Amino acid sequence: MKPETPGKEGSRCVLLHYHEIGLKGKNRPLLISRLARRAELAVETLGAGPVRKLPGRLILELSGGASWPQVREALSRVFGLANFSLALRLPLDLEAAAEAALAQLAPLSVSTFRVRTRKAFDTVPISSREWDAAIGARVQARRRLPVSLTYPGTTVHIEALPAEALLYVEKVPGPGGLPVGMSGRVAALLSGGIDSPVAAWRMLKRGCEVVFVHFHGAPYLSRASAEKARDLAALLDAWQQGSRLYLVPFGNLQKEIVLSTPPDWRVVLYRRFMVRIAERIARLEGARALVTGESLGQVASQTLTNLAAIEEAAELPILRPLIGMDKEEIVAQAQAIGTFETSIEPDQDCCTLFVPKHPAIRSQPAHLRKLEENLAVEEMVARALAETEVLDIRRDGTVETMGFEKAHPGREVKGVG
Numbered sequence: 287m288k289p290e291t292p293g294k295e296g297s298r299c300v301l302l303h304y305h306e307i308g309l310k311g312k313n314r315p316l317l318i319s320r321l322a323r324r325a326e327l328a329v330e331t332l333g334a335g336p337v338r339k340l341p342g343r344l345i346l347e348l349s350g351g352a353s354w355p356q357v358r359e360a361l362s363r364v365f366g367l368a369n370f371s372l373a374l375r376l377p378l379d380l381e382a383a384a385e386a387a388l389a390q391l392a393p394l395s396v397s398t399f400r401v402r403t404r405k406a407f408d409t410v411p412i413s414s415r416e417w418d419a420a421i422g423a424r425v426q427a428r429r430r431l432p433v434s435l436t437y438p439g440t441t442v443h444i445e446a447l448p449a450e451a452l453l454y455v456e457k458v459p460g461p462g463g464l465p466v467g468m469s470g471r472v473a474a475l476l477s478g479g480i481d482s483p484v485a486a487w488r489m490l491k492r493g494c495e496v497v498f499v500h501f502h503g504a505p506y507l508s509r510a511s512a513e514k515a516r517d518l519a520a521l522l523d524a525w526q527q528g529s530r531l532y533l534v535p536f537g538n539l540q541k542e543i544v545l546s547t548p549p550d551w552r553v554v555l556y557r558r559f560m561v562r563i564a565e566r567i568a569r570l571e572g573a574r575a576l577v578t579g580e581s582l583g584q585v586a587s588q589t590l591t592n593l594a595a596i597e598e599a600a601e602l603p604i605l606r607p608l609i610g611m612d613k614e615e616i617v618a619q620a621q622a623i624g625t626f627e628t629s630i631e632p633d634q635d636c637c638t639l640f641v642p643k644h645p646a647i648r649s650q651p652a653h654l655r656k657l658e659e660n661l662a663v664e665e666m667v668a669r670a671l672a673e674t675e676v677l678d679i680r681r682d683g684t685v686e687t688m689g690f691e692k693a694h695p696g697r698e699v700k701g702v703g
């Protein structure tokens with residue numbers, strides 16, 4: 287982020303607005319800096335930037351050939367933005383502002399309008415009221431448009447800076463939420479299904495950086511689910527610019543469970559192993575919580591009793607942002623964020639491997655622990671991790687794949703508790 291310097295007059299820039307609410311206190315400067323950085327990252331490959339700070343808002347430079355439709359699309363995925371506007375840069379001059387206002391309104395069908403001038407600093411040598419009235423009067427005279435101060439159909443916004451004025455008419459809604467990274471990091475269990483991408487997205491929206499962990503049924507099932515997880519992580523990466531996905535082969539571990547436990551308990555046992563493995567990854571990644579796409583009562587493994595039994599296997603908190611949502615609501619959200627189509631592609635879900643049609647809905651941790659006494663839990667976890675692949679998905683769309691050892695050289699995979 288650069289200190290404030292005036293841009294070239296006649297050029298365009300984007301004004302970025304954030305919600306004041308939730309931004310109070312000591313965190314405020316940090317939040318704003320992070321939001322600015324996030325916006326810069328989102329548009330960097332489009333040739334836009336840098337971002338400068340002004341009181342209460344940010345300015346993104348749009349020099350060079352940056353295309354507004356592309357920048358607009360990218361900014362619509364920057365959490366923390368309340369709204370943003372393409373603005374014209376003008377000299378700090380009333381006549382120039384009035385001409386620009388008329389030009390901006392010309393292609394629009396306007397019912398009523400008003401002019402709203404704001405001074406970025408008290409020291410800016412103009413009067414906002416005078417500008418509003420004078421520019422309003424000019425537009426009214428030339429376009430014969432009625433003014434409405436309380437319910438205007440269109441508002442001409444003017445931001446008066448010390449050496450220039452920025453003028454815009456349209457406000458594009460931002461995605462809201464908090465800048466990614468602001469709330470720390472979480473590890474999200476990403477299946478190939480509909481729910482978990484939505485759960486991960488909701489955590490991104492609340493300012494979490496998300497590391498993705500997927501379990502696939504190799505060598506007993508195809509890697510189709512892993513391919514889907516990769517596609518889903520790449521889609522979700524549009525909100526965080528740079529993501530890591532862990533692909534954990536789970537088939538052998540499942541086979542060991544199957545050999546020593548009755549069918550009814552397998553799904554919950556699989557889940558307990560998933561959270562154990564995800565927790566090891568979370569600790570290596572500095573993530574403070576696990577995230578799943580569970581929703582209360584949606585399937586047998588998601589009863590309160592089973593959720594508690596799964597949770598008991600991990601020490602980190604398990605966050606379930608979809609817990610109170612209906613399937614229809616989750617599907618609508620998946621469609622809105624663009625993950626639905628990928629999620630419904632056919633795959634082979636490892637959780638369906640060797641499980642009965644009607645698994646137990648009331649598992650007791652004590653009973654599960656007893657069953658796990660027959661299993662070499664720590665070794666099974668360590669073996670799965672040793673065979674795990676780590677994919678780094680970059681902002682430019684390239685992906686680097688490496689083994690677990692390369693991603694965490696010399697790091698012992700520590701157990702918990």
Ligand code: ATP
Pocket residue numbers: 474475476477478479480481482483499500501502560577578579580584585587588635636637
């Ligand atoms: P989803 O649509 O997210 O798969 P679901 O309704 O199918 O959810 P389950 O299959 O019971 O429900 O999975 C519950 C949660 O457990 C998922 O949302 C996900 O967070 C995690 N999970 C399940 N299977 C996997 C997997 N193969 N890899 C990673 N996480 C998984």
Ligand code: MG
Pocket residue numbers: 477478479635
């Ligand atoms: Mg599933």
